[in-house]
Amino acid sequence: MGVLQVNNIKKRFFRKRSLLKKQEVWALKGVSFDVRKEIFGFIGPNGAGKTTTIKIILNFIRPDSGKVSILGKSNREISVKKHIGFLPERPYIYNSITGKEYLDFCADVYGIPYYERKKVFLTLLELVDLIGVEEQPISSYSKGMVQRLLFAATLINDPELLILDEPMSGLDPVGRNIIASAMKDLKRRGKAVFYSSHIIQDVERLSDRVAIIVDGEIKLLDTITNIVQKFLKGYVLTVRKVGSNNIEVFKTTPGDFWPFLEKLRSEGYEIISIEPERLSLEEILVSYIQKKRRAD
């Protein structure tokens, strides 16, 4: 079931302090998680180790220890890359070539025959709303257009696992929406999507599960539903006295909830609504970051 398995990866960098002195920095301190056929959000502040993790998954850099497997095989095996799509952080492709020339390169790699290309390219370009600019040099594209083109190109091999590093940053709301719906569509078709983000906005409604990484460590890994439940602050109760038009609002903590309900009933209130009051994912992330700051 695990499409991507990351097992206790550690990675150390040496930062130059002066000419001779080097400081050892553990960018990853034993990161483990697995991604199933789902949308998996990898969230954390800048410098938390998201990109480093992704670079290790794709074998661009090697971990000091730990293992990564993709579709049951080691990530070092070249054959697994046939089933992967990857969009780097702030992606770039040569300005001088055209969008179609880049798509042609991708089609060459995956051996898509020429007679099929027109149709394949059209579908991809349509998905990211870029029809009509494919023959123009990429230098004439806006940043968002480049990102959309390169995103579309990651889908050319119909990947089983799509890995996106900060796919939403640098995009306008329309662009973000395009990518979000493409991700949901992939999941619907039984594919896995793993993406990183330091902006929480879309994560909550988009992901099935998330892992929060701070300072090279996974602090929390769970489904969105569970996380939000775990971080329940209390309930907001909207009530009124029977027969009265006067609406009143009360807040309770989870511990006080049942006694409070008892009390309301005995006092002759009827309940209009009960809403859980929860920490947003953003607040949860911030609380982890602050915890770390305090520890430093």
Added chain:
Amino acid sequence: MNVLPVARLTFKELLKEKSFIGLLTGEVFLLFISKLISNVVAGDTVKVAMDFSLTFFFFTVALYSIFSSIGSTFRDISDKVIYLILSKPIRREDYVLGKFLGIVLAVGLFTFLSFFLVTSGILIMSSLAHLYVPHIVIVERIVVVSIFIFFMGVFLSAFGVLLAVFFTSQILAIFSGIFLFLVGLELSPVKEIVTSSKYVSPLNKLIVQVVYYLFPNFSLFDIKDYAVHLAIHIPLTYFFLVFVYFILYVAAVLAVSTFIFDRREL
């Protein structure tokens, strides 16, 4: 094996780079310079003009090879295009080989177009000179010279790829490339001076000998005299030996590049 897609992409990108058309334009400019020099320098004007044109040809291709190979490979790594490439089923050795092949194609086209420019220039210059009848033999010999210039360009490109994957600074890589080229051109005179000197110890002489044979020798590819002076004949074995040297050396440089690139953190 996914070498060809990388080669094709590299080739397309290089042709659209400004340096391609820029250096070709420079080539035309240098032909005019050659003509001007031949007017002021004593000697057979046509031969002098030819000598300079072919020298400029040699150096322009060298410059193009260094800039395109190092520039293109380096840009891939620093601009993160490499991530787009290596996240696909393309091995690192496929990348190095494909990159090299694409550069070779670009250098080949560059040399081919330069050959046309230079040959036309030389034919025009010689037909302008009195009593000079351009002969097909000259063109034939310029073809041979151009093929050697192309080999030199390929040889340099292999080093360019190596330097680009080795250094993390592009300036350093380009300077090393130019240094390598210039030293590799002047090997024989240096060796002659050192080995015939009374003041150099035998050990140092030996070292110089060893370096002489191991260091890439770019002067082997400079056979412009063959076209300038028709009396000169170059034995076939020379062509053959230089070709073998070239193939073995390029293969070794690519193997080392792959070895380094395979271990590089990206």
